[in-house]
Amino acid sequence: MKRRIEGLSETAHPAADAVPDGVFLVRVDRAQYRFHPAKPFYILHLSILEPRELAGRVISGRVSCTPKNLWKLGWFLRDFFYDADLLGRDEVDEKALSGLRGVVKISHTTVNGTSLLNFDGFAPASQWAELSSASCLKNTGSEVA
Numbered sequence: 001m002k003r004r005i006e007g008l009s010e011t012a013h014p015a016a017d018a019v020p021d022g023v024f025l026v027r028v029d030r031a032q033y034r035f036h037p038a039k040p041f042y043i044l045h046l047s048i049l050e051p052r053e054l055a056g057r058v059i060s061g062r063v064s065c066t067p068k069n070l071w072k073l074g075w076f077l078r079d080f081f082y083d084a085d086l087l088g089r090d091e092v093d094e095k096a097l098s099g100l101r102g103v104v105k106i107s108h109t110t111v112n113g114t115s116l117l118n119f120d121g122f123a124p125a126s127q128w129a130e131l132s133s134a135s136c137l138k139n140t141g142s143e144v145a
Contacts, residue, residue: 019057021107025050025128026059028080031097033065040065042073042092044119046104050128059106061117072119079103079122101125 026046034041041062048054063073080102105121
């Protein structure tokens, strides 16, 4: 038996609206903890605020919670100004993460045919102007002396 499923052929090609590698001002929409015996992690759903041409698109990626990789989760929490009292008590409240703003640098990697999004860096939202202009210069090939 054959079935026609509208839109199925579009999944065979990379999405035209995929977010490119780069630096973005984002807001945390949702964070979900996922337990895995060897590699627990948080899934972050971030809405792009800047640059304007990509505003409203969503970036989803993982931040590992293994003891070896806790530094990256801490970096994210500090730069997005997560509640210092909760952080001091080693607590992460998923509801308290919603609405936090900051800058994220992303890249994509392909592993075994699967495209993965990497969070390469974080910064406070107050550094957006500086980081976005530096990113634009790098993308145009200009060098800052």
